[in-house]
Amino acid sequence: MKRGIILAADWVLCCAEIPPIKDGAVAIEGSKIVSVGPQQEVLSKYHHFQVYSFKGKLIFPGLVNAHTHAPMSILRGIAEDLPLMTWLTKYIFPVESHLKREWVYWGTKLSLIEMIKSGIVLFCDMYLFEPEVIRATEEVGLKALLGEGLFDFPSPGYGPLEKGFELTKELLEGFQNNRKIKIAVSPHTLYTCSPETIKKCIKLADKYAAPLHIHLAENKEEVSEVQKRYEKRPVELLDKLGGLKENLLAVHCVKLEPKEIDLLAKRRVKVAHCPESNLKLGSGIAPLPEMLQAEITVGLGTDGPASNNDLDIFSEMRTAALIHKGLREDPSIITAKDVFSMATDLGAKALFFNDTGKLLPGYRADLGILDLQHLSLQPDYNPLSLVVYSAKAGYVSDLMIDGEFIMKNYHILTLDEELVKDKVQEIKEEILLILKKNFSPTLDKC
Numbered sequence: 001m002k003r004g005i006i007l008a009a010d011w012v013l014c015c016a017e018i019p020p021i022k023d024g025a026v027a028i029e030g031s032k033i034v035s036v037g038p039q040q041e042v043l044s045k046y047h048h049f050q051v052y053s054f055k056g057k058l059i060f061p062g063l064v065n066a067h068t069h070a071p072m073s074i075l076r077g078i079a080e081d082l083p084l085m086t087w088l089t090k091y092i093f094p095v096e097s098h099l100k101r102e103w104v105y106w107g108t109k110l111s112l113i114e115m116i117k118s119g120i121v122l123f124c125d126m127y128l129f130e131p132e133v134i135r136a137t138e139e140v141g142l143k144a145l146l147g148e149g150l151f152d153f154p155s156p157g158y159g160p161l162e163k164g165f166e167l168t169k170e171l172l173e174g175f176q177n178n179r180k181i182k183i184a185v186s187p188h189t190l191y192t193c194s195p196e197t198i199k200k201c202i203k204l205a206d207k208y209a210a211p212l213h214i215h216l217a218e219n220k221e222e223v224s225e226v227q228k229r230y231e232k233r234p235v236e237l238l239d240k241l242g243g244l245k246e247n248l249l250a251v252h253c254v255k256l257e258p259k260e261i262d263l264l265a266k267r268r269v270k271v272a273h274c275p276e277s278n279l280k281l282g283s284g285i286a287p288l289p290e291m292l293q294a295e296i297t298v299g300l301g302t303d304g305p306a307s308n309n310d311l312d313i314f315s316e317m318r319t320a321a322l323i324h325k326g327l328r329e330d331p332s333i334i335t336a337k338d339v340f341s342m343a344t345d346l347g348a349k350a351l352f353f354n355d356t357g358k359l360l361p362g363y364r365a366d367l368g369i370l371d372l373q374h375l376s377l378q379p380d381y382n383p384l385s386l387v388v389y390s391a392k393a394g395y396v397s398d399l400m401i402d403g404e405f406i407m408k409n410y411h412i413l414t415l416d417e418e419l420v421k422d423k424v425q426e427i428k429e430e431i432l433l434i435l436k437k438n439f440s441p442t443l444d445k446c
Contacts, residue, residue: 003049003050004027004028004029004030004034004046004048004049004050005027005028005049005050005051005052005403006025006026006027006028006042006043006046006049006050006051006052007025007026007028007052007054007059007367007369007400008023008024008025008039008042008043008051008052008053008054009024009025009053009054009055009057009058009059009369010022010023010054010055010056010057010058010372010380011023011024011057011058011059011372011380011383012024012025012026012036012058012059012359013058013059013060013061013359013383013384013387014036014061014358014359014360015061015341015344015345015357015358015359015360016337016338016340016341016344016345016384017337017341020058020383020384021036021037021038022038023038023039024036024037024038024039024042024059025037025038025039025041025042025043026042026059026359026365026367027042027045027046027049028365028403029049029403030403031364031365031402031403031404032361032362032363032364032365032403033359033360033361033362033363033364033365034046034361035361036359036360036361054369054398056371056372056373057369057370057371057372057397058369058370058372058380058383058386058387059359059367059368059369059370060119060344060359060367060368060369060370060387061344061345061356061357061358061359061366061367061368062119062120062121062122062344062356062357062366062367062368062399062400062401063118063119063120063121063122063313063314063343063344063347063368064120064121064122064123064299064300064313064343064344064347064348064350064351064353064356064357065115065120065122065123065124065300065301065302065311065313065347066123066124066249066272066273066299066300066301066347066350066351067124067126067249067251067272067274067299067301067302067303068111068123068124068125068301068302068303068304068305068311069125069126069127069303069304069305069306070107070108070111070112070115070123070125070127070133070304070305070311071103071104071105071107071108071111071127071128071129071132071133072092072107072111072127072304072305072306072307073107073108073110073111073114073305073306073311073424074103074106074107074110074424074427074428074431075092075095075096075306075431076305076306076309077306077309078091078095078306078431078435079091079092082281083219083221083281083282084218084219084221084281084282084283084307085219085221087281087307092306094438095431095434095435096128096156097156098156098434099128099129099156099157100430101129101132102132102427103427103430104127104128104129104132104133105129105132105133105135105136106136106420106423106424106427107424107427108125108132108133108136108137109136109140109415109420109423110420110421110424111305111311112136112137112140112142112415113412113415113417113420114305114310114311114312114393115142115311116140116142116396116399116406116407116412117393117394117396117407117410117412118311118312118313118314118393118394118396119313119314119368119370119396119399120142120311120313121142121143121356121366121367121368121399121400121401122142122143122144122145122347122348122351122353122356122366123142123143123144123145124144124145124146124184124213124249124272124301124350124351125144125145125146125147126146126147126148126149126184126186126188126213127148127149128148128149128155128156128157129156129157130146130147130148130149130157130167130171131167131171133146134146134171134175134181137180137181138180138181139414139415140406140412140414140415141180141401141404141406141414142180142401142406143180143181143353143356143366143401144180144181144182145182145183145184145211145213145249145351145352145353146171146181146182146183146184147168147171147183147184147185147186147211147213148164148167148168148171148186149186149187149188150164150165150168150185150186150187150188150193150197150201151164151188151192151193152192152193152194152197153192161197165200165204168183168185168186168204169204169208171183172185172204172208172210173208176208179402180401180402182210182211182351182352182353183208183210184205184210184211184212184213184249185201185202185204185205185208185210185211185212185213186201186212186213186214187201187212187214188214188215189214189215189216189218189222190214190216190222190226190234190237190238191222191225191226191229195230195237195241198214198238198241198243199241199242201243202241202242202243205247206247209247210247211247211248211249211351211352212243212247212248212249213248213249213251214238214243214248214249214250214251215251215252216234216235216238216250216251216252216253217233217234217235217250217252217253217254217255217256217260218251218252218254218255218278218283219252219254219255219281219282219283219284220255220284222234222255223255233257233260234255235256235260235263235264236260238250239263239267244263244264244267244269245267245268245269246267246268246269247352248267248269248270249269249270249271249272249350249351250264250269250270250271250272251271251272251274251301251303252272252273252274252278252283252286253271253273253286253291254278254283254284254285254286255284256286256287256290256291258290261287261290261291261294261296262294264291264294264296265291265294265295265296268297269296270296270297270298270299270349270350270351271291271296271297271298271299271350272298272299272300272301272350273286273288273291273298273299273300273301273320273342274300274301274302274303274308274316275288275300275316275319275320275323276302276303276308276315276316276319277301277302277303277304277307277308278303279319279323280307280308280309281307285323285324285327288320288324288334289324289328289333289334292334292338297346297349297350298342298346298350299342299343299346299347299348299349299350299351300313300316300317300320300339300342300343300347301316302316310393311393312392312393313343314387314388314391314392314393314395315392315393316339316343317336317339317340317342317343317387317388318339318388318389320334320339320342321334321335321336321338321339321388321389336384336385336387336388336389337384339388340384340387340388344357344358345357345358364401364402364403365400365401365402365403366400366401366402367399367400368396368398368399368400369396369397369398369399370386370387370391370395370396370397371395371396371397372386374392374395376390376391376392377390377391377395397409397410
C-alpha cells in the first residue's frame, strides 16, 4: 500500500466557504484527501505519514478551465482585433483547413505546460483531431472533459459529419470508465450545426449518459443569424430541440434575456463563462450576477489561446470580478469568493467531476502550491484575495493530481518543455508558409 503524505504550508485554502487555515496541512492517502487542518492536529493524527514542508507557500484546490480549444496555442497571434465572425471565417477556419494531426498534439502539449503553470488540474476542450488532445493529456496527467468538434461541413479531423459521429461514439465507448478523461458530445454552434445535427448529438449524449458541450448565445451576430434561420433565439431553439437539460455545458451565454436565464436555471444547465475572450472579441459581457443569483452552476473558462490569448485562470478570476464591479458600479456584486468558487468547485461540477475542486476529506488530492515569495503576493493578510486579485500564471511552484506531483519546484515532471518549444517553432514555420501562399493579407496581422 502506498504510504500517506502530509503537505504543510503557511496557508491552506480549502474552498471559498471555509476561512484559510494559517500554518495548515493536508493529509493524503493514495489519491484522496483524508484530513485538512492546523499542522499540529494533522501531524499528530497522521504521525506515520511522510511530511513535505512548503514554507512561504499556500496550498489551494487545483483550478479548473471550463472551456478552451487547447491546440489553438499554435495559432496564437495570427489574427487580432477582429470581430468573432470575421476572425473565424476569414482567418481561423481557412488556416484550420490545413490542420495536421501532429500540430494538434504538440499544440496541446504547449497549452498543457501553460495550464500546469497556471495551477490548472482539470480542463474542458473542444477541437479537431481530438484523439491527439486526449493522447497528450493522458501523457501529461491532467484531468479533462474532451470532445471532437462537430460541424455540418467536412472537418479536417474526420471528414464528413457521419465520420465525426462514429469517432465520437468510439471515444464515448473507449473512455466510459476512465477516471481522468471524460468524453463530451460537442456540436460547435447552432449556426454551424443544423437542428437535425443537434438532435443527433442530443440523442448520442443521452445514450451514453455523456455531457453535451456547445457554444451558445456568444454574440449578437449569432443571435441574429439563428433568428434569421429559425425565427428563434439560440436558447429558445436549443430548448425546442431538447438540448437544455442537466447534462448541457453551454459556453459563453453572453446574450441572454432574463427569461432565458430563468430557463437555464430551471433546466439545471451548466455554463462556462469566458470573460476575457468575450471582451477581446467584442462579444459583450455575460450577465454573470444574474446567473449566479439564479443558482446556475457557472465555471470559468479562458476559451482558446488564439482568442484570449492565454490560459491563465488567475487572470480570468480577476477580470470576472472587476468587469461586473465596474459595469454595475457595485464593488460587492461579484466577490473574490464567487470567482474562486467558479474557478474550483463550481467549475469542476460544470465539467461533471464532482470529487475535485475542494481540499476536504473524501475529495481527490488535486491541488496547487502558490509561491508567496513573489512580490505581488506580499504581505499575506488575506490569502483568498491574493489568489484572486494578485496571483498570476507562473506563480505556482508545484501541482498535484490524484496524489501525484506532476510539477515540483517549477519543474514539470511529465513532459520535456524544450522539446515542446522546438516542435512548436517547427509548426510555426509551416503555418507561415501556408499563410504566405494562401492568405497574404493575414501576414499584416502577424
